[in-house]
Amino acid sequence: MNPVKAAKILQLGRDCGADFVELFEEETRSSVLTFKDKVVESANAGTDFGVGVRLLYGSEVLYAYTSDDSEESLLRLVRLLAFGRTANGAGSIVAPASVRLVSEVWSRMRDPRVLGQGYKLDFLKRGDAAARSCSDRITQVSVSIVDAVSAIEIINSEGLAVRDERARTRLHLSVTAEHGSERISASEAPGFGGGYEVVDKLDIDALARRASERALRILEAPYIEGGQMAVVMGNGFGGVIFHEACGHPLETEAVRHNASPFCGKIGDKIAHESVTAVDDGTLGNLWGSLTVDDEGMPVQRTVLIENGILKTFLSDRVGAAQVGVPRSGSGRRESYKYAPVSRMRNTFIAPGQDSFDSMIASVEDGLYAAKMAGGSVNPATGEFNFAVEEGYKIHQGKLAGVVRGATLIGKGHEILPRISMVGTDFETAAGMCGASSGSIPVTVGQPSLKVDRILVGGRS
Amino acid sequence: MSQEQQASQGKQVAEAMAFLQNEARSSAADAFDLVGRHSSSLSLNVFQGKVQQTEISESVGIGIRVFHNGAPGYASTERLTPESLRQTLKDALSHCAFTEPLKVVLPEPSALVEAPSQWNADLEALSLAQMAEFSLALEAAAYARSSEIENIPHLGYGLSEDRSWFANSRGISYQERENSYGVGIGAVALRNGVRKMGTYQKTGRVHQDAVVATMAQIAVERSLELLDARPIAGCELPVVFSNRVSGSIIGMFLSNLHAESVQKGQSRFAGQLGKIVASPLFNLISDPFRWDLPGASVLDSEGVPTQRIELIAEGGLRSFLHNLETAGREGCAPTGNGSRGYSGRVGTTFHNCIVPPGTQSEDELLHMFPRCLHIVKLDGSSGCSAISGEISIGVQGFLYENGVCVQAVDGITISTNFFEMLKQIVAISSEYNDSFSSVKIPAFAVERVSVSG
Numbered sequence: 001m002n003p004v005k006a007a008k009i010l011q012l013g014r015d016c017g018a019d020f021v022e023l024f025e026e027e028t029r030s031s032v033l034t035f036k037d038k039v040v041e042s043a044n045a046g047t048d049f050g051v052g053v054r055l056l057y058g059s060e061v062l063y064a065y066t067s068d069d070s071e072e073s074l075l076r077l078v079r080l081l082a083f084g085r086t087a088n089g090a091g092s093i094v095a096p097a098s099v100r101l102v103s104e105v106w107s108r109m110r111d112p113r114v115l116g117q118g119y120k121l122d123f124l125k126r127g128d129a130a131a132r133s134c135s136d137r138i139t140q141v142s143v144s145i146v147d148a149v150s151a152i153e154i155i156n157s158e159g160l161a162v163r164d165e166r167a168r169t170r171l172h173l174s175v176t177a178e179h180g181s182e183r184i185s186a187s188e189a190p191g192f193g194g195g196y197e198v199v200d201k202l203d204i205d206a207l208a209r210r211a212s213e214r215a216l217r218i219l220e221a222p223y224i225e226g227g228q229m230a231v232v233m234g235n236g237f238g239g240v241i242f243h244e245a246c247g248h249p250l251e252t253e254a255v256r257h258n259a260s261p262f263c264g265k266i267g268d269k270i271a272h273e274s275v276t277a278v279d280d281g282t283l284g285n286l287w288g289s290l291t292v293d294d295e296g297m298p299v300q301r302t303v304l305i306e307n308g309i310l311k312t313f314l315s316d317r318v319g320a321a322q323v324g325v326p327r328s329g330s331g332r333r334e335s336y337k338y339a340p341v342s343r344m345r346n347t348f349i350a351p352g353q354d355s356f357d358s359m360i361a362s363v364e365d366g367l368y369a370a371k372m373a374g375g376s377v378n379p380a381t382g383e384f385n386f387a388v389e390e391g392y393k394i395h396q397g398k399l400a401g402v403v404r405g406a407t408l409i410g411k412g413h414e415i416l417p418r419i420s421m422v423g424t425d426f427e428t429a430a431g432m433c434g435a436s437s438g439s440i441p442v443t444v445g446q447p448s449l450k451v452d453r454i455l456v457g458g459r460s
Numbered sequence: 461m462s463q464e465q466q467a468s469q470g471k472q473v474a475e476a477m478a479f480l481q482n483e484a485r486s487s488a489a490d491a492f493d494l495v496g497r498h499s500s501s502l503s504l505n506v507f508q509g510k511v512q513q514t515e516i517s518e519s520v521g522i523g524i525r526v527f528h529n530g531a532p533g534y535a536s537t538e539r540l541t542p543e544s545l546r547q548t549l550k551d552a553l554s555h556c557a558f559t560e561p562l563k564v565v566l567p568e569p570s571a572l573v574e575a576p577s578q579w580n581a582d583l584e585a586l587s588l589a590q591m592a593e594f595s596l597a598l599e600a601a602a603y604a605r606s607s608e609i610e611n612i613p614h615l616g617y618g619l620s621e622d623r624s625w626f627a628n629s630r631g632i633s634y635q636e637r638e639n640s641y642g643v644g645i646g647a648v649a650l651r652n653g654v655r656k657m658g659t660y661q662k663t664g665r666v667h668q669d670a671v672v673a674t675m676a677q678i679a680v681e682r683s684l685e686l687l688d689a690r691p692i693a694g695c696e697l698p699v700v701f702s703n704r705v706s707g708s709i710i711g712m713f714l715s716n717l718h719a720e721s722v723q724k725g726q727s728r729f730a731g732q733l734g735k736i737v738a739s740p741l742f743n744l745i746s747d748p749f750r751w752d753l754p755g756a757s758v759l760d761s762e763g764v765p766t767q768r769i770e771l772i773a774e775g776g777l778r779s780f781l782h783n784l785e786t787a788g789r790e791g792c793a794p795t796g797n798g799s800r801g802y803s804g805r806v807g808t809t810f811h812n813c814i815v816p817p818g819t820q821s822e823d824e825l826l827h828m829f830p831r832c833l834h835i836v837k838l839d840g841s842s843g844c845s846a847i848s849g850e851i852s853i854g855v856q857g858f859l860y861e862n863g864v865c866v867q868a869v870d871g872i873t874i875s876t877n878f879f880e881m882l883k884q885i886v887a888i889s890s891e892y893n894d895s896f897s898s899v900k901i902p903a904f905a906v907e908r909v910s911v912s913g
Contacts, residue, residue, distance in 0.1 A: 027539075031551075033558070037724060042805045043555035046536035047544055050519060064516040067538045068469070080516055083588070117558055140725050176726070176847060183728070183847050226873055226912025227694055257507060259613035259648070261655075337517065376840035380613050380648045381655045385840040385854040407843035407873050409854035455691075457843065457852050457873020459910040 001025050001051075001069070003096045006155045009053065009074045014091035014157055016082030018055035018062070020317070021093070022156040024294065025051045025069065026336040033117050034144035035124035041142070043117050050336040053077055057085070059256070059322045063339035094159030102298075103291040106165045109195030112147035119196070120145050123204060130208035131175045137219065138212050139183075140176040143204075145169065147195065154296035162296045167195050168287070168441055170430065173207055177215035184404075186215035186371075186389060191287040191430035191441060198285060214371065214390050217402045224391060224403035226458030230366035231408065231451045232359045232394065236427035237372050239444035242277060243347050243433070244377040245384040245412025250304050251330070251342040252319025253436065259380035261413040262310060266325075270310045271416035274352050277305040279314055281329055281345035287430035288346040288443040295331035295340055302328045305416075316342040334438025341437045348445030352422025359421045359450045361397040367406060367456050368392040368399060375408075382411035407457035415451055423447035470623055473498050473520050474635075476540040477625050480524060483549050485629070489526035491566050493628035495761060495802050496522045502588055503618030506595040514588060523802035526552045530561030532785070536803040564788040568630045572758045572765060576751050578638035580665040583619060586641060591617035594643065594672065601676035602647050608687070609680060610655065614646030632763040640754065640896070641667045645675060649683035656689075658682025664896035686837070686856050689868035691913035698832040699874065699909040700825045702857070703892055705838050707899040709851070710815070712844045713878045714899075717744075717771050718797075718808040719786040726847055728879050729777055737777045739885035741818065742904075744772040746781060746797065748811030755812035755898030762798035766811050769795055775883075781808050815901040818888035822903040825887050827863035833911065834858040834865075835874070849878040872913040881906050 006023055013021030031045040051069050055062040055078070064077040112120075127143040147169040155161045170191030177184050188207045192198040233241060249260035262270060271277075281290050281299030290299045295317050303311050313323060316331030319342045332343035360368065368391065375386030388406035392399045428445035473496045484492045500518040504511050523536035526549070533555030537548040595617045603609050623637040644661030660679040662670040701709055721727035729737060738744075748757050748766035757766055762784045770778050782790070783798030783806050799809035826834055839854030856870040889903040 039560045040558040042534070043558045044534040044536075044803075044805055045551040045555070046523075046803050047539055047548070048803075049537075049539045049544075060511060061513040062515075063513065066518045067520045067540075068472075068518070077516060081514065117555065121558060178725075181728070183726075185845065185847050223875065225694075226875065226910075254613075257613035258611045337519065339513070339515070374842040376842065378657055380611065380646070380657050383839060383854075385842060387843040387852065405843075405850055405852045405875055407852040407854060407875075409839055409871070409873060455871055455873070455912070457854060457875060457912045459875045459912070 001153055001155060003098060003161065005071050007093065007095045008071065009078060010093045010155070010157045012075055012078045013055045013082065014093050015087055016078065017085045017087040017091065018057055018082065020056040020157055022054040022154065023051060024336055025153040026150060028148050028150040028335070029113055030146065030148040031112060031117070032144060032146045033120045033124065034142065035121065035128055036142040037140055038128060040121065048335060052336040052339070053081065054339055055081055056318065059318055061318060061339055065336050093157040096155045096159060096161035099153055099155065099161045099163045101165070102162045103164045103166065105167050105194060109167050110197045110200070111149070112169065112195050113149060115196055123199065127173050127204045127208045130205040131173070131212045134209055134212035135216055137177045137179055137216060138175050139178040142174045144172050156296065160296045162292060164292055168193055169195055169199055171199065171202065173211055175211045175215050177219045179219050182219055184215050184218045186211045186218065189430060193285040193287065193289050218390060218404050221402040221404040223405040224367065224393065224456065224458035226456050228453055229456055230363045231454045231456065232363065232366065232368045233449050233451065234368065234370040235423065235425045235446060235448045237429035237444060238369060239348055239429070239446035240372050240375060240431060241384070241386055241408070242349055242446060243344060243442065243444045244375050245382065246277070246416060247344045247347045248377055248435070249379045249382065249412060250313050252313045252315040252323045252325065253341040254379040255313055256319050256322045261382045265310050266312060268310055269308050270413065271305050271308040272419045273308040274422045275305055275308055275416065275419050276303070276350040277348070278303050278350055279330070279344050279347045283346050286346045286428065286443045287441045288344070290345060293329045293331045294333045297327055297329040297331065299329040299345060314342045314344060316340055332437060332440050334440055338437040343435060343437060343440055344433060344442050346428065346443035346445065348428060349422065349447070349449065351424050351426040351447045354421040354423050356423050356425055356448045359423060359448060360394055360399060362421065362450065363394045364396060366394040368394055369406065369408065377412060382413050384412055385409045405458050409455050409457060415454060418452045419449055420452050421450040423449060469498050469518060469520060472540055473522065473625060476522055476545060477627055479542065480522060480545045480549060481627055483546060484524065484526060487549060488528055488553060490528055491629045492524060492526040493566060493762065494522060494524050494626070495800055496625035497802050498623045499620065501618060501620040503616060504588060504591055504595065505616040506592065506599055507615070509596065509599065511592050521802040523800070524548060524552050525806070526556060527564065528553060528556035531556040531559045532562060533559060534805050562785055562788040563791065564784050566628045566630050567632060567763045569632050570765060573749065575758045578756065580639060583639045583641055583665065583667060586619050586667055594670070597672045598645055598675055601672050602645060602680055605676055605680040606649065606684060608649045608651055608684060609647050610650035611648040612645065613648065614644065617643040626759070626761065626763055628763050634759065640665050643670050645679045647679045647683045649687055651687040654687055656683050656686045658684070686868050686870055689856060689870035691871035692859055692869055692911065694912045696908050696910050698829040698905060698907055700822070700832055700834045700903060700905045702834060702836045703822060703889065703903040704836050706901040706903055707897060708838055710901050711899050712841055713846050713849065714810065714813060715846050717780055719780040719782045719790065720808055722780055723786060723789055728849055732777045735777055736775045738772055738775040738882035740775040741888050742772060742775055742882060742885050743816050745770055745814045745816065746810045746812065747814050750812045750814065753812045753898055753900065754896060755810060757811055760796045760798040761800040762806060764794045764796040764798060766796035781810065783808050810898065813899045815888065817890045817892065817902045819890055820887055822889045822891055825889050825903060825905045826860045828887060828905060831861050833869065834860055851876050851878055872911055875910040875912065884908060
C-alpha cells in the first residue's frame, strides 16, 4: 500500500480518538487440485484480496474489512467504525516509511504459480497408485494438493510498515477400505511453509501405504469397550489434545474473557513435573511457522509450561495489555476478513525421558491411541472430546490388538496433572485450527505420553 | 451500510459480471456460468458491561465455471479489475485440460415459482447502537437471573446482507438478495468448582423476535441444568435426542443422500433406492418452498429450478440430490440442488432439510421408557464418520425413569451406528426447536444405544 495513502487512513483513525490504528492488506493466490478415484475431481484457483482496518480504543477493538482498497473506501470505513467518537487531544501517528520486506520465502521457493497443475497431477497419481497397490480392499483414494502464496502488508500508527511474503503447501491423502458393508477411512495430511521444494522431498508412496495399511487394520478391528482407563497417546498428531484442551485456554483471548481454567495461575503447578510445553513460531518451514505474526511482530519461542509450572500465555497486542503478559508474536488471523487474536503456531509437549515400551508395560488395562482424529474443546469449561482414528487395547503391559470407535473426553486442566510419563519419540504433525479469527495453519506435536486415567468412549 | 454504498458496490459486481461474460463469450469456452456475491455485515460483542469488539465488513467475489470440450474448469477472484478477471478466465480454461468431460447441458431461462422477498427492509434500519443496547441488556439480564452465573464470555449481535448474481451462457441472468440478524449468548455457571456453559441464539429476519428476558432465561437455565451432572455406569439404554441436538446428529450424515457421495462410493445408501433404510416413522424432505426458512430458493446456484423432493418416505429411500454435474454423470435430470459459492466448485445442498413432525411431545417421548437418556448437548462431532456411520461421541443430558428426571448426566459417551440408529427410531416428536435453520428435525427416540461412563 502506498505509504502516503496509508498515513491518511491511520491519521483519520487517530483523529477519531483511536489509541492505535492498523492496516492489513492481503493478496493471496491459491490453487487446489484433487485427484479422486483415478480422475481429476477438481482443479480450481482463486485470488483473495482485501484490506482490514483495526482501531483500538484501550481494549475495545473496532475492525472493518473490504475488497475495495481505494482511499475513499478505506477512509469511509474508518469514519463508519469510529462513528460519533472524537479525540480528546491531538493524536498523531508515526508516519510509515517505505514498507520493509521481512521474508524472502518467495525467492527461495519452487513457485506453485509457475509450476502449473500438470506438475502436481503426476505427483497425485503416484499417491493414488501406491495406496491402491496395498490391497484390493482399498476402494477409494483421494489425493489433493493445496497451495497458497500470499503477500501481506501491515502498517500501523506506531510507524511499523512491513511486507511479509508467505507460501504454504499441503497434501491431503485419504483412503477408504471396504469389506462387506464396512467402510473405514484413514488419512495423512502433511503441510509445510514454502512451495514445491518441500513437496518434492515427500515420500508420497510411504504416506499412501501408511494410510492404507491403517484403514485395513481398523477395518478388521472390534469396537473398544469404553470406560475410565489409562491411555498412552501416540506421538505427533496426539499433540492435538494438548492443543485443544490446554493450548486454547492458554491464549490471552480466552484468559481476558475469564474463560480459561488457567486464569490467574501463572507460577502455579498446573501439570505433572514431567510436562514442559512450548509454542514456537520460529521453526523453519513447519506448517505453523511465521516470520512475523499478523500484527507485524517477529514470532518467538514461548515456553508455556516448564516442568509443570505455568510460565505465561500466548498473546496478541490487545490480550497482552489486558492480561498483563509480554506480547509473544501470536496475533494471528485467517485472512483480512478477521481481526487478529492470540493463536497458537507450532505447539508441542517437549520430549521427556520415558521409552514407549516402558509406558505400555506400565499399563494393566488401557488404550494406546496411536493416531488421533479431530476434536474440540470449550475453553470456558475445559470440556474436550477427541476421536481416536487408530487405537490398540493394552492388556497386562502389552499391545493386545487394534480397536475402533474410541473417543476421549474430559477436561484439559484435569488431564494435565495425570500425565505421568513423557516419551523420547518426539514428532510433529500439521493441522488447521478454527477459532474466532478464522482457520489457520498450526503444528501440533509431542512424544508418546501416558495419561493415568481418562474416559474412553466405546461400546459397553 | 447505506443504500447508496450498497448500490455502488452492487454495480461494481454487476459490471464485472458483464465484463467477464463478454470475455468468456469470445474465449475458447463452449459454455460457462458465473456466480457473483456482495456481502456486508455489522456485528459487535459485549463483555462485562462494555462493547468489546465492533466489526463492519463488505466483500465481493466472482467465480466462473467454463466448459471446454465438455470438461469443466473453475476459478475465482475478489479483485474485480479487468486484469484479474481476465486471469480468472484464463485459469478456469487452463483447468479444463485436467478434468473429465461431462454431459452437462446448462439450463435455459424458464418460468419460475413466484418467491416472496427474503429481504426485510426493517433490518436496514437496525443500527450498531441498537445492537449494543440489546446486547448489554441481555448480559445484565442473564447475570441478574442467577448468582451462579460466573461469566458471559460469548455475547454478540450481528446483521448480514448478501446479494448474489448468477448468469450463464444460455441466457439466464438473475440476482437475489437476503438479509438476516443473529444474536447469541453463552453464559458460564459455576457451582462447587464445576463450570457449565449454556448457549442460546436467535436468528432470523425479524429482529423484534429476539426478546431479552426470554433469551436470558433460556441461556441461564441451560447453564445451570447440568451443574450437578455425573456419569452413569456403562449400559445400553433407549435415548431421546432433544430437538436441541437432533439436527446436529442427523445433519452430520446428510451427505449420504447426495448423488455425488453415491457415485463416489462414499454413501452407505448406494444401491438402496426403493429399499427400507429407516424406521417407517421417518420421513426426510428437501423443501425449497418453505419461505420461512433460510434454505428457500426458486433456483439453485447453477440456475436449475428447485423442487420439493421426498428423499426418505416411511423409511423407504426414494431419491438422491443432484446437481448438474452429478446428473450429467448419471444421465438423469438434475434435481435443482446445486450449491456453489464464488470460490469453490459446485457441490450439493438441501434446500431446507425437514423431518416432518410426529404426534407426541418431547415430554411424552421421555415417558415411553422405564429408563432412558435425554441428550441435550453433544460434545463435538469428531467421533462421527459420515462414511462408516460410526457415532462415538461425548454427550450430556438427563437420566429419566418412568418419565421422571432422576439425574443430570455428563462424562459419558454414546456409541452406535447412524444407519442402524435410523432403523431403531421408535418415535418422533411434534416439536421443532425455534431456530432459523435450514435443518428442521424434531426430537426423536431410539430404542437402544450403547453408553460408556
